[in-house]
Amino acid sequence: MLAALTGLGLSTAAGLNAYIPLLVVGLLANFTDQVRLPQEFAWLTNGWVLGIIGVLLLAEFVLDKVPVVDSVNDMIQTVVRPASGGVVFSATEAAARLDGSTWMSHNPWLSWVLGIGIALAVHTMKAATRPVVNATTAGVGAPVVSTVEDAGSLGLSLVAIFLPVLVVVVVAMLAVLAWLATRRIRRRAAQPSLG
Numbered sequence: 001m002l003a004a005l006t007g008l009g010l011s012t013a014a015g016l017n018a019y020i021p022l023l024v025v026g027l028l029a030n031f032t033d034q035v036r037l038p039q040e041f042a043w044l045t046n047g048w049v050l051g052i053i054g055v056l057l058l059a060e061f062v063l064d065k066v067p068v069v070d071s072v073n074d075m076i077q078t079v080v081r082p083a084s085g086g087v088v089f090s091a092t093e094a095a096a097r098l099d100g101s102t103w104m105s106h107n108p109w110l111s112w113v114l115g116i117g118i119a120l121a122v123h124t125m126k127a128a129t130r131p132v133v134n135a136t137t138a139g140v141g142a143p144v145v146s147t148v149e150d151a152g153s154l155g156l157s158l159v160a161i162f163l164p165v166l167v168v169v170v171v172a173m174l175a176v177l178a179w180l181a182t183r184r185i186r187r188r189a190a191q192p193s194l195g
Helices: 002-016 019-031 039-045 047-063 069-099 108-136 141-162 164-190
Strands: none
Touching: 002 019, 002 069, 002 108, 002 141, 002 164, 019 039, 019 047, 019 069, 019 141, 039 047, 039 069, 047 069, 069 108, 108 141, 108 164, 141 164
16 A cells, blocks of 8 residues: 555656656665665666666756746657656555565556656646736746745655655645645636726
């Protein structure tokens, strides 16, 4: 069950930023005993792969903070974030097999589907709200919202690995915050301008 919670947290984080959970899993698997990956996911610990993920993370970090460019980036990320969610959820499931978990190991396809679906749902909400944030704040909100999303992705990735029992609480809090932010943005967009 903890493997599923870890997978939920990591794939949710991937919906916010595809590269942060991949990098966290890869680095922790490479330099600590906290994450153990089986052979089919050993590529996540390769130095070249980690370097490429790091460069992609840097590009994402910059592009996602520029109004309009962030929306173009979100269109591209519609494929990347769900794929990342599938990888990190599946790597978690595969790691659970090492620890003797049986349910997920009997249904290996399910971890891919869940990871892709969760990351896609989070990404879709993120991509749908960003143009509203840009329009209602004249672009000033883009770097703020992007920074919060990046911090959320990093924090959720770490919670998913080190304290997976808290994932449900953190995901619920993110859902409430997203709902409140969406309501506030829609309310602000619906107000007539005073100019």
